[in-house]
Amino acid sequence: MIEGGAPDDITIRDDYFSPPEGYREGGGVSYADTTIPAAATPTVQWNHPLGEVVTILVQTGLRIDSLRELGGDVLPQWDRMQPAEDRMYRMPPDKPSISLMYVLCTHREAWSSTA
Helix, strand or coil, rough: CECCCCCCCEEECCCCCCCCCEEEEEEEEEEEECCCCCCCCCEEEEECCCHHHHHHHCCCEEEEHHHHHHEEEECCCCCCCECCCCCCCCCCCCCCCCEEEEEEEECCCCCCCCC
């Protein structure tokens, strides 16, 4: 959705809400080792807005215990991101940060045959 441009430019490339057909990408990605070039296998990807994720979890009977947004990512999305002590990559202190990941904890109530 967000793409890095010039050193001080970040551009919103795609809509937050994906079209029904998704977004077609021409390249691959490797989450295991960013030093290995990924194969150029076409993919189709969809954004999943936070409200959509939370709603589906609640509709399936899960109870939300906590939701925490993080200003870092496990991969450096832009050249300007810097490694932090928690092994995440973050924007430099002189730049604004945005939510890049979230941690959502849920549980399902124990099933009882007497209910």
